[in-house]
Amino acid sequence: MQGLVELRNVTKRFGSHVVVDAMDLRIEGGEFLSLLGPSGCGKSTTLRMIAGLEQPSEGRLSLDGADITDLPPHKRAVNTVFQSYALFPHLSVSDNIAYALRLRRAGRTEIAAQVRDALEMVRMGDHADYFPRQISGGQQQRVALARAIVARPRVLLLDEPLSALDLKLRQAMRLELKRIHRQLGITFVFVTHDQGEALTMSDRVAVMHEGRVLQLDRPEELYERPASRFVASFIGDANLLNAVVARAEGDCVTVKVGNGELPAKCKLSATTGTAITLSVRPQRVKLLQSSGGAATGAAAGPTGVVVEMTFLGDATSAVVRLDGSDQQVTAVRLNVEGVSAFGDLRIGDSVQLACEPTAVHVLVR
Amino acid sequence: MTTARTRRLASTWTLGSISAVALFMLYLPVAVLVVFSFNSARTGAVWESFTLDWYRSIPDDRQLMRAISNSLWIALIATPVSTVLATMLALGMEGGRFRGKRSTEQVLNLPIVAPEIITGVSLLAAMSLALRFLNDVLGRGNADAIRFGRPTILLAHIAFDTAFATLIVRASLRNLDPALAEASLDLGATRWQTFWRVILPAIRPGVLGGALMALTLSIDNFVITFFVTGPGSTTLPIEIYARLRRTISPSINAVATLIFAASIVVLVAALFAQALGSAKRKPSAEAPVQGG
Amino acid sequence: MSSPLERREKRLLLALRSPGVLLVVALYLIPMSLVVAYSFLSPAPAGGVRWQWTLDSYRELLRADERASLYNGYVTLLWRSVWWSACATVVTLVLSLPLAVFIAGRRTTFAKNALLVAVVVPFWTSMLVRIYAVRFLLANNGPINGWLDLFGLERRVFLNSPGIVFVGLVYTALPFMVLPLYAAVERVDRNVLSAARDLGANAVQVFFTAFIPLVRVGLVAGCMLVFVLSVSQYLVPTLLGGGKANMIANVIENQFGEAQNWPMGSAIAVTLVALSLMGTLWSVRINSEARS
Numbered sequence A: 001m002q003g004l005v006e007l008r009n010v011t012k013r014f015g016s017h018v019v020v021d022a023m024d025l026r027i028e029g030g031e032f033l034s035l036l037g038p039s040g041c042g043k044s045t046t047l048r049m050i051a052g053l054e055q056p057s058e059g060r061l062s063l064d065g066a067d068i069t070d071l072p073p074h075k076r077a078v079n080t081v082f083q084s085y086a087l088f089p090h091l092s093v094s095d096n097i098a099y100a101l102r103l104r105r106a107g108r109t110e111i112a113a114q115v116r117d118a119l120e121m122v123r124m125g126d127h128a129d130y131f132p133r134q135i136s137g138g139q140q141q142r143v144a145l146a147r148a149i150v151a152r153p154r155v156l157l158l159d160e161p162l163s164a165l166d167l168k169l170r171q172a173m174r175l176e177l178k179r180i181h182r183q184l185g186i187t188f189v190f191v192t193h194d195q196g197e198a199l200t201m202s203d204r205v206a207v208m209h210e211g212r213v214l215q216l217d218r219p220e221e222l223y224e225r226p227a228s229r230f231v232a233s234f235i236g237d238a239n240l241l242n243a244v245v246a247r248a249e250g251d252c253v254t255v256k257v258g259n260g261e262l263p264a265k266c267k268l269s270a271t272t273g274t275a276i277t278l279s280v281r282p283q284r285v286k287l288l289q290s291s292g293g294a295a296t297g298a299a300a301g302p303t304g305v306v307v308e309m310t311f312l313g314d315a316t317s318a319v320v321r322l323d324g325s326d327q328q329v330t331a332v333r334l335n336v337e338g339v340s341a342f343g344d345l346r347i348g349d350s351v352q353l354a355c356e357p358t359a360v361h362v363l364v365r
Numbered sequence B: 001m002t003t004a005r006t007r008r009l010a011s012t013w014t015l016g017s018i019s020a021v022a023l024f025m026l027y028l029p030v031a032v033l034v035v036f037s038f039n040s041a042r043t044g045a046v047w048e049s050f051t052l053d054w055y056r057s058i059p060d061d062r063q064l065m066r067a068i069s070n071s072l073w074i075a076l077i078a079t080p081v082s083t084v085l086a087t088m089l090a091l092g093m094e095g096g097r098f099r100g101k102r103s104t105e106q107v108l109n110l111p112i113v114a115p116e117i118i119t120g121v122s123l124l125a126a127m128s129l130a131l132r133f134l135n136d137v138l139g140r141g142n143a144d145a146i147r148f149g150r151p152t153i154l155l156a157h158i159a160f161d162t163a164f165a166t167l168i169v170r171a172s173l174r175n176l177d178p179a180l181a182e183a184s185l186d187l188g189a190t191r192w193q194t195f196w197r198v199i200l201p202a203i204r205p206g207v208l209g210g211a212l213m214a215l216t217l218s219i220d221n222f223v224i225t226f227f228v229t230g231p232g233s234t235t236l237p238i239e240i241y242a243r244l245r246r247t248i249s250p251s252i253n254a255v256a257t258l259i260f261a262a263s264i265v266v267l268v269a270a271l272f273a274q275a276l277g278s279a280k281r282k283p284s285a286e287a288p289v290q291g292g
Numbered sequence C: 001m002s003s004p005l006e007r008r009e010k011r012l013l014l015a016l017r018s019p020g021v022l023l024v025v026a027l028y029l030i031p032m033s034l035v036v037a038y039s040f041l042s043p044a045p046a047g048g049v050r051w052q053w054t055l056d057s058y059r060e061l062l063r064a065d066e067r068a069s070l071y072n073g074y075v076t077l078l079w080r081s082v083w084w085s086a087c088a089t090v091v092t093l094v095l096s097l098p099l100a101v102f103i104a105g106r107r108t109t110f111a112k113n114a115l116l117v118a119v120v121v122p123f124w125t126s127m128l129v130r131i132y133a134v135r136f137l138l139a140n141n142g143p144i145n146g147w148l149d150l151f152g153l154e155r156r157v158f159l160n161s162p163g164i165v166f167v168g169l170v171y172t173a174l175p176f177m178v179l180p181l182y183a184a185v186e187r188v189d190r191n192v193l194s195a196a197r198d199l200g201a202n203a204v205q206v207f208f209t210a211f212i213p214l215v216r217v218g219l220v221a222g223c224m225l226v227f228v229l230s231v232s233q234y235l236v237p238t239l240l241g242g243g244k245a246n247m248i249a250n251v252i253e254n255q256f257g258e259a260q261n262w263p264m265g266s267a268i269a270v271t272l273v274a275l276s277l278m279g280t281l282w283s284v285r286i287n288s289e290a291r292s
Helices: A041-052 A093-103 A108-121 A135-148 A167-184 A195-201 A221-224 A229-234 B002-036 B062-094 B100-115 B116-138 B148-172 B176-187 B190-222 B223-228 B236-248 B250-281 C003-037 C058-063 C076-104 C109-124 C126-137 C143-150 C162-189 C190-198 C203-231 C235-241 C248-255 C262-291
Strands: A005-015 A017-027 A032-036 A058-063 A078-082 A155-159 A187-192 A204-209 A211-219 A237-249 A253-257 A261-265 A275-280 A285-290 A305-311 A317-323 A328-334 A352-355 A362-364
Touching: A017 A058, A017 A211, A017 B190, A017 C076, A032 A195, A041 A078, A041 A155, A078 A135, A078 B002, A078 B176, A078 C126, A093 A108, A093 A135, A093 A187, A108 A135, A108 C076, A135 C076, A167 A187, A167 A195, A187 A195, A187 C190, A195 A221, A204 A221, A204 A229, A211 A229, A221 A317, A221 C076, A229 A237, A229 A275, A229 A362, A237 A328, A253 A275, A253 A285, A261 A352, A275 C203, A317 A352, A328 C203, B002 B250, B002 C076, B002 C162, B002 C248, B062 B100, B062 B148, B062 B190, B062 C003, B100 B148, B100 C003, B116 B148, B116 B223, B116 C003, B116 C248, B116 C262, B148 B190, B148 B223, B148 C003, B176 B190, B190 B250, B190 C126, B223 B236, B236 B250, B236 C126, B250 C109, B250 C126, B250 C162, C003 C126, C003 C235, C003 C262, C058 C076, C076 C109, C076 C162, C076 C203, C076 C248, C076 C262, C126 C143, C126 C162, C126 C235, C162 C203, C190 C203, C235 C248, C248 C262
Parallel strands: A032 A187, A032 A204, A078 A155, A155 A187
Antiparallel strands: A005 A017, A005 A058, A204 A211, A237 A253, A237 A275, A253 A261, A275 A362, A285 A352, A305 A317, A305 A352, A317 A328
8 A cells, every 4th residue: 555645765954954854754645644843843844845845855755656756836736724824915815715726727617616615615605805914814724725725636735824823713723624624535734833733633643853753643642652752741741750660570560760669551571670761641640648657569659749739720730759859740630629639638748659550651761 | 290291392392303404404405496497587596476488498498308308218228127137136036045145145236335436437447348349349430330328328227227126126025925935836836927926916016116216216317327428318417417517597497396306206106106015915804895 | 966846946046136147247346347457557548548557546646746736636635535424424413313313203103104205205316406406506696695685695605615515415415314314213112211211321321321322233324325425426526516625536537537547547436445345344343243
């Protein structure tokens, strides 16, 4: 099987600065793929190379099996929604959308029909005669989307299209984009630095850092099983703790953290004494109030002191400093009817940490 | 409170009155000239009565009319040619980085920073050399030699017009969102189609401003033209200058007033073009103009 | 290394800028280099040069000439041009700064734009017409003398004196100073001035320690522009000085014209460019210091 878009060993240099580093990427037909990473990680450059607006310094790109590396942008069946929308200011909304069709010398009635369909799809049917400067940012966004999909490209590229919108609009547009993706059935490649956007909309997410894809996976997998320290810290909040493998038994290991031990599921074969990094989501950290004497057991969790309690509205977070180490762990609990789920826990209390083995992920350092 | 207010008022008054003096000084001579161009007296010392005679005499002045037609001929060729060259140059300079960009910028700055007198004598020296060479090659003798005249003036004007118009076109290109051109290419337009359908409409105010600048510079230029002119190709500023050295006739006042009025018309057109451009770029959430 | 598409793009941009760049090279860079070369050659009898290298022109230029020549010696003339231009720059600055501050201080955009247009109109209109207007106003038979008559005062001779040339320099330069100054003043954050006031500085201290440093870049740019414009003025000394208050440009013109000594004219032209360049370099240095 062949991917719809394939990047093979693609490198992009600006001068001596390597922006995209020997990247291999396979985008399947019909999927919603996000390129996620901090600014400067090469995600936009990757997108621009697929569009043909930037040429790779090395490597090849193909679309549907055909090599497009040396094809100029106007000959690629790929359209882009730009971050600044890039609507043509001198053309009305409908003329903006008709732009690609007119270049193809489509018939007048055909253009009118397709423009109307595209406008309906983005729910801007009654704004056809407005000019870009007369409509709001969110509306401009929809027009840019309609303009890019009207000619039915094989792939739609979206370059941080939601970053200029305010929070509420951004969330509404996520659902809209998802709906349009379903309706059109074409491939979406979505560039963003917002992990929330990537996780909620995508079929797959490629986390990028310094010109490389660190992990390409389904959102659930990324969240539950980050493959590296960077991915773990970039996707959602995570406690990243330095630890040492104490015992390894099959696919389960026991690791030493602070003055205690935690169990963890681990596919990697780790030998006793290996220094590793643990990743634990704050929602999955349990705090046991240790009244005086520490609890005992096969794997007694590390103890610590609560140094900070913060009310977050729907939840409360507690920061615990581990005894015998300068590491801190954050735990988050949903509040029940406005009452802190931590009960009467206060700053200065001693607590003991506990986690399910499935909540603790071992990252090789 | 009160002292602070009085102090601010006093400073505004001081600033205002110095400003008024400066503006008064700037406008007094031209204003007086305009008024006295309607004076029937032969000298400026007395006001006799209102007359349009000096304006009426202009069409009968064959020498003056020839100078005006020379000026127009040159300006009307130099302006479109230099506007096209300037737009190409602006696109080529703003299109991206290239090797030797810094030195190219410096060469392009020469016409802007060089004093006119220097440009004038340089062109005189270079063009006489070039003409001598040309006449030798073509085997032309004294009788049919190519001399200084309208072609040399035209060449000089195209050069400085292009340099100044480029400044304005480049400024408007720099204000353009580069994603506009990219969006056009992305949607299937060739570079050529992108220029005509997206870039030119967007920078039209700048191109128009550049053209009007070129037109004004061409019509007004004296010093450079003075050095590359030849017999029979006298332009309007040179004709006026020549008459000033002899004697001041009131008809000159009328011609000067007309030049001044023409400059203002062109300036208003340029400002209008700019205002149009900025109004287009300004986003607004006002009531939409249907179908406009 | 680069891809075929990038190479095509680069070729296109090169093709776009080539005509304009070649034009400026052919009509500015080469002619100016020629003038530099001419300044080291010997004069031919009827204008032009003989290709014989010599430093004669520069020696002549530097000789403190006591002959009762037209220009009283070149060094004196150079010095006078520079001195007048420097003084004209300072006077222009003193008049322009309040005007720029006043314009920037207007609350409504309309008032601002109206005042700006008032400054731009002279900037845009023919320098020849403006200087002629001054000459008309102050002529022996002009309106000012007419008004003196009216009040029973004695007529005065204004024209053809160094003083009136100086006034002319300021008059022509004023708009060139106001525009860059205004751009700088407009950018000044008023809160900074208030903060200085708040920290206990008096008005004079605020002006020198906060305001001037903030507008320094625009101020130096304006001064440089005005100095270069003034030091190379041809029309002002010619039309207002009447040969009695010549400046550098008059001598250059004379050497290329009547005197038929092109190498001498070239040597003076090179000196003028060197003087302008000194002004430019000085301003660049001041401004780069301001930025660091």
